[in-house]
Amino acid sequence: MNSPEGSAAARVDWVPIALTVAIALGALASIGNPSTWLTLTIAGLAMGLLIFLMASGLTLVFGLMDVMNFAHGVFIAVGAYVAASVMKFFAGPAEADSFLVNLGALVPAMLAAMLAAALLGWFFERVIIRPVYGQHLKQILITTGGLIVAEQLIIVFWGPDLIPVERPLTLRGSFVIGDMALEKYRLSAVAIGLAVFAVMMLVLNRSKIGLLIRAGVENKEMVEAMGYRIRRLFVGVFVAGSALAGLGGALWGLYQRDVTVHIGAQMMVLIFIVIIIGGLGSVGGCFIGALLVGLLTNYVGYLAPKIALGTNILLMVLILLWRPQGLYPVNKQ
């Protein structure tokens, strides 16, 4: 059992982490201006962490049950729309000039987004995915069908037009330190992303449920043979992953300051790249992959906007040439 992930701190594979740091430092050298670099890095980290929120559930679900949900983007979209509606409803607190009062709008928006996405995820697992376990082709088709229907239903309820979303008052603008401008919202996104990552790592590495999930990813039959119902575990992970996608969608809507029905489908491409880079089923790989994609997108977007679009594909190709199973391959038994 030489799984590179988790089990013992001593066995952490440092190469991908070093690569991420090296890219950040390399960007510092080629950008030259430290304050620009810091702005880009924070934007990249914020984007990466939000992508991680959205992608983590998908990669775990795949690792546990070999299920790939092409409709994952729907949870993101629903989260974004619900958050936008709640923010609009709490327009009063959101416009107040106090961070605490602003939280009174932001927190309900985030919670509502998570709840809505979780409920939808539970429904999805029941109705759409359960009948097609173990049949990859049908999974892809069915979940794509679910994506079509859900996107159309979103239009039925929220209309086809772009919905603008305002950030809470105290999270607009930037902190200015010397000649460095640090956008407040991005900093908060980084903080929320890191907090969720920390909680997730704690649950996965320090709790019994986490132990079962990690064991289930590596060897499903053995966990079942020990008398645990992996199905229930799976439903739990699916719903939690959907909730995180909803949270990611809510924060991403605020990041972009508008919500369209295609928000989920747009993110799905990045999410797929991230979980392929990270190694399907690996949470740690997903984290590093998301940071790599977020940082590179911002650096290259600044240095060479023309080729920015291809960077992520190129990154994926290079990493797959280097490690065909992704950065942190999951050892399936």
Place this chain on the structure above:
Amino acid sequence: MKALLSGDLPRSRALTALLVAVLTGLALAPFLFPGTRPLDVAAKACVFVLLVASYDLLLGYTGIVSFAHTMFFGIGGYGVAIALSRMDVGWGAIALGTAAAVALSLALSFVIGLFSLRVKAIFFAMITLAVASFFAILASQLSGLTGGEDGITFKVPELLRSRLVAYYLVFGSCLVLFLALLRVVNSPFGRVLLAIRENEFRAEALGYRTVIYRTIANCLGAAVATLAGVLYALWLRYTGPNTTLDFGIMIDILLMVVIGGMGTMYGAVIGATFFVVAQNYLQDAMKLLSGSLKGLPVLPELFHPDRWLLWLGVLFVLSVYYFPHGVVGQLRSRLRAGAG
């Protein structure tokens, strides 16, 4: 007749009747349904029958899900569009544009296939989705070459300016290519593809290099999709992101294949025709329905003419569950039940 259909007869009386109806409808479209709109619908149906059939070669016969089929469709469209708008308008430009587009498609599909067909179906689907969306963005960004979001409007050779000639060029080419695809899936090569779909491990154990077969199928599907793109562009005299590269079109293709019937080729004919006609005429019916439901909550919105995709999506999900071989499979199994 049997030789023409490569021995793959419809095997159901109702299906035969449907196919004959579609074929005569499309063959005589300019005379049966005069007017611009019906002819546009007919030409679109021809092109999509071919496009969907080439996709069925991948999905239905080989069991691989690609989201990059519209990319190849688009390469074909942009190939002729760029050639015709930059060079002297003539058949030479069309030939060159087509050849270049097919070559590019073959190279791309070969690389993608080699890269990702070794592993699971899911992996291939994800990679093609990423590559195709990248390509769509690329096409809208390289506006010097592709005209960006506006696309390219171009002139066609004198002969094709007659709608009648253009229609029969599209119809004839689609028919020939469709019969060629039917030949391919009923050849020994096609049998191997089916074997791979049914049990990859066993096919490999029998001595077939599955990666090679899959890659060839992938390249073949891509090449035919490119040709369909060429024909569609020549018919519209326009190529743009919305008519070729849009993810919505990929979804349409999936719907057509699944509703028509995966792995049956004839399903492509039924699915594509049904879908294209529905796309153009279902909306009118929904407008009536939506109007009559006015005043009720939500319902008018659900039946709004723009929500037709919602209902086709529901139909799609239901057919994957209950009729995995679509309309064609249903018609054929009824025959079998009747005979047994």
